[in-house]
Amino acid sequence: MSTPPSPPQPDQPSDAPAQPTAYPYPNPQSPPPGEPAGFPPPASPAVPGQAPQGFYAYPTLVGQPGQAQPGQPQPGNPYTQQGPYGPVPVPPPGGGSGGAGRAVLWAVVGAVVASAAWAGGVFLIGGKDSADLRGYSAPTNLCSGGDYSSFKDEYPDNDTSPTHNSLKADALDEGYCSLSLKKTGSSYADAYLTVQMDLHKKTDPGPEFTATWKNYDNSHSGYDVQNVNGIGDEAYLVTQDTTSGSSSGSRYATLAVRDGWMTYTMSYSAYLSSYDADKDPPKLDEVSDWLKSDTKATLENLKG
Known part of the structure; x- marks a missing residue:
């Protein structure tokens, strides 16, 4: 049997070093495991200092020609x-x-x-899409959208010209109302009721709301603060009474509520002078109950 002729060898001295290649397999014509034959395309003869043509660029890994060995800096990686x-x-x-x-x-x-x-x-x-408004809407006229029925027995005369305003903006919707409360036969206001609702559409009011109302007695002397459960996410009742042992003074109470990114305050204030000692305002315990009842009713009405 005759021996098959040997394949022709390239014109290269036998002692010349092998040319470097970017392909990580010994035989450029053999595909890596899992790759179809002929991938990647065969390379043209390598030229020292220049990447072979026709190859896909693969990241240089440790131990390949042209990369610093372990322990040496690797700029550009x-x-x-x-x-x-x-x-x-x-x-x-x-x-x-x-x-x-x-x-x-x-x-x-x-x-x-x-x-x-x-x-x-x-x-x-973030932003408007994440605002937790709980379905509330701030009415254009909060005086007509609010509930003040708990105060009617004590102050039956209606305010014929209450003050109200509203705001509609990208970051905030707001409604405000101020009412005069009159006892029967009074020619002027015996007390005042103010209500404000804010819908915060860009920022969460929670941290600042808590800091303001929970610590109100720390920044305002002479006030008492109570935590109120069952209204919104958090609620605080702030009160002050300066009429004790005196023929004049004031009684003040505010219920502040936060429900999601909605904040709501309802405030009562009454003033007593020596000229109308017979019109002693209601006790703060009564007023506090009225504020809680009317706030619950108002928020229910303003929730879609």
């Missing part, structure tokens, strides 16, 4: 740069070759990119 979510780890030298090495590398990079996209989406969701 994008996978060792510090990003907003920390450095991206480089796959270990033992797993850096072949399709598996590339899979590990791109899985790490993909996870970081996905995390960045998720975080960006969270930030973009």
Whole structure:
């Protein structure tokens, strides 16, 4: 049997060193595991200092020609740069070759990119779409939209010209009402009732609301603060009475409520002078109950 002729060899001295290649497999014509034959395209003869033509660009891994060895600085490696979510780890030298090495590398990079996209989406969701308004709407005329029936027995005369205003803006909707309360036969107001509703559409009012009302007695001397359960997410009753042992003074009470990003206040104030000692205003315990009852009714009416 005759011996088949040997394939022709390239015109290259036998002692010349092998040319470097960016392809991580020994035989450029053999595809990596799982890849179809002919992928990637065969390379043209390598030229020292220049990447072979026709290859897909793969990241340089540890141990390949042209990369600094372990323990040496690696300038320009994008996978060792510090990003907003920390450095991206480089796959270990033992797993850096072949399709598996590339899979590990791109899985790490993909996870970081996905995390960045998720975080960006969270930030973009904020604003008006995240406002927790609980279905409330601020009426144009809060005087006609509110409930003040608990005060009618004590102050039966209606205010024929109450003050009201409203605001509609991108960041805030607001309604305000001020009423004069009169006893029977009074020619002027014996007390006042003010109501305000705010719908915060851009920012959560919770922290500031709590700081303001829960600690009201710390910034205003002579006031008492009570936590009120069963109205909204949180509610505080602030009261002051300066009429004790005197023929003049004032009685004041405010119920402040927050329900989601809606805040609501209902305030009562009455003044007593020596000229109308016979018109002693109601006790604060009564007024506090009236505020709670009418606030619940008003918020129910203004909730869609």
